[in-house]
Amino acid sequence: MIEYYTFKHRGESESYKDEVYLTVVPSVTVAVFYGSVHHDKTIVSPEVFSGLLAEVSPDLDFNRMCSVLDERLPGNAEYLVLRIEGKSIACFRRGGVSAKLVINGDLRMLPNGIFGLNDGDRLVVATDKFFSCLTDEGILADALVTDSCSEWMNLMVRRISDVNQLKCGNLSAVTLLVK
Amino acid sequence: MPDFTLLSDQIILLIQIAAGLFVAAFLSFIYVALTSVMSLIHLKKIAGTDTDNLLVCDVAYFHCRGKRENQEDSVYISPLEDSFSNGVIAACSDGMGGLLYGEVVSRYVVERLGEAYPMKFDDPEGVSEEIRKISSEVYEQYHLGAGATLVMTHIMKNMMNFYSVGDSNIILLRKGRVTLLNHKQNYVSLLIRKLAEGGMDTSEAYRNSRAKALIDFVGNTETNVIHTSKPIQLYEDDIIIVSSDGVTDAVSLNKMKSILSPEFSAQHLARLLKSGVKNKKLPKQDNFSAVVIKMDRSII
Numbered sequence: 001m002i003e004y005y006t007f008k009h010r011g012e013s014e015s016y017k018d019e020v021y022l023t024v025v026p027s028v029t030v031a032v033f034y035g036s037v038h039h040d041k042t043i044v045s046p047e048v049f050s051g052l053l054a055e056v057s058p059d060l061d062f063n064r065m066c067s068v069l070d071e072r073l074p075g076n077a078e079y080l081v082l083r084i085e086g087k088s089i090a091c092f093r094r095g096g097v098s099a100k101l102v103i104n105g106d107l108r109m110l111p112n113g114i115f116g117l118n119d120g121d122r123l124v125v126a127t128d129k130f131f132s133c134l135t136d137e138g139i140l141a142d143a144l145v146t147d148s149c150s151e152w153m154n155l156m157v158r159r160i161s162d163v164n165q166l167k168c169g170n171l172s173a174v175t176l177l178v179k
Numbered sequence: 180m181p182d183f184t185l186l187s188d189q190i191i192l193l194i195q196i197a198a199g200l201f202v203a204a205f206l207s208f209i210y211v212a213l214t215s216v217m218s219l220i221h222l223k224k225i226a227g228t229d230t231d232n233l234l235v236c237d238v239a240y241f242h243c244r245g246k247r248e249n250q251e252d253s254v255y256i257s258p259l260e261d262s263f264s265n266g267v268i269a270a271c272s273d274g275m276g277g278l279l280y281g282e283v284v285s286r287y288v289v290e291r292l293g294e295a296y297p298m299k300f301d302d303p304e305g306v307s308e309e310i311r312k313i314s315s316e317v318y319e320q321y322h323l324g325a326g327a328t329l330v331m332t333h334i335m336k337n338m339m340n341f342y343s344v345g346d347s348n349i350i351l352l353r354k355g356r357v358t359l360l361n362h363k364q365n366y367v368s369l370l371i372r373k374l375a376e377g378g379m380d381t382s383e384a385y386r387n388s389r390a391k392a393l394i395d396f397v398g399n400t401e402t403n404v405i406h407t408s409k410p411i412q413l414y415e416d417d418i419i420i421v422s423s424d425g426v427t428d429a430v431s432l433n434k435m436k437s438i439l440s441p442e443f444s445a446q447h448l449a450r451l452l453k454s455g456v457k458n459k460k461l462p463k464q465d466n467f468s469a470v471v472i473k474m475d476r477s478i479i
Contacts, residue, residue: 004449009378010378011380012380086313104412105338105409105410105411105412106412116200120409121462135319135356135357135358136242137351137353137356137358137360137411138358138359138360140411141341141351141358141360141361141407141411142362143362144363144407144408144409144410144411145405145406145407145408147408154372155362157371157372158362158368158371158372161371161375161381161384164384164470165380165381165382166374166375166379166381167382
């Protein structure tokens with residue numbers, strides 16, 4: 001079972017240009033789109049991104065889905081897609097979105113590829129903007145003192161708030177816990 | 180067969196003594212070799228890994244009154260000679276200002292930690308339960324009329340668990356980054372959560388007059404002990420500071436980053452931190468205490 005919690009914050013921006021996409025059936029697919037990184041204009045709208053994922057994610061295997069996204073999204077679109085099936089996780093990232101995995105008392109960035117998962121493993125997927133106000137040690141400590149995804153997210157948001165009172169533009173993140 | 184009958188009794192005695200000495204030396208050599216191998220096996224067992232990678236704690240502390248009349252901070256460091264088998268526990272308790280008996284309570288907290296030593300490293304829930312028990316004992320005695328904060332680290336085999344109640348500090352300096360590991364249990368946390376969930380910025384939370392008010396402490400009923408459920412990996416040159424808020428009121432985390440370097444010993448780091456607080460010359464300097472732990476590579 002996968003527990004998850006999403007955080008979407010507009011900040012002081014006029015609009016929310018990122019997107020957090022999440023489905024749990026037939027398999028868990030998580031995607032974070034970093035639209036707000038393009039300050040002048042959004043290269044593709046969040047709705048287009050989630051619409052495209054909704055179209056391709058249920059029917060295609062992970063590699064095929066990533067190929068389709070790669071073909072149909074502009075070259076400078078920044079996003080990360082994860083698919084969790086059973087005890088394995090597949091990751092594909094492009095640009096300033098990354099996934100960090102809590103493992104053996106440490107925090108590691110998840111590279112592109114397929115990896116095994118164990119019960120109790122925790123992941124946070126977020127934009128570079130979200131991670132820029134945090135240290136790996138802070139993310140790790142927050143993960144290890146909480147027992148739910150929402151609590152973990154709340155503690156990280158508290159850290160970001162201590163830096164900029166959440167007045168830093170769009171913030172987007174998902175926490176995941178394997179149970 | 181050699182014929183010894185031609186040798187004098189004196190020579191035979193000397194040969195017997197020489198043979199005895201040789202046997203004794205040989206047995207001593209065997210004993211030393213065996214004990215060396217056994218201790219190496221023991222160390223490998225403790226480290227759970229190659230002994231070349233074993234880190235040891237270099238520990239120092241300071242405990243100062245500041246401008247206050249009483250010393251309401253108390254510090255505890257577990258016996259370092261037992262560090263291989265029981266780990267290193269460092270704790271700091273800060274008696275709550277505004278309440279009576281702050282000095283007594285913080286001292287009681289660390290004395291009770293000493294009584295609870297050794298603590299099971301692999302049972303953070305059990306250790307938290309012990310802290311809750313101490314909190315209940317304080318509550319039974321003072322009925323919210325007195326309390327203290329508590330921060331505690333337990334380091335074993337390059338791994339660290341931590342425990343926190345209230346608003347004292349557990350700080351980790353690693354590779355030029357400085358991080359407050361524990362969250363302070365004060366009212367601003369609740370306000371921030373409420374504002375963030377509403378999609379608002381949180382500046383209003385920090386302006387609240389009760390922002391720094393504690394929402395939990397040792398001596399409260401049903402104390403919530405913030406603790407790691409699994410330990411954090413430590414690395415060579417990590418610096419851990421377990422301190423009361425009198426330290427961070429005077430020296431910000433960013434300032435710590437600039438004055439504390441992993442090339443120094445724990446004693447030197449503690450001296451630098453203490454000087455940093457003193458040099459700030461705050462007119463109402465609170466009690467300030469800290470245990471500084473520097474992770475060093477052991478050479479075996």
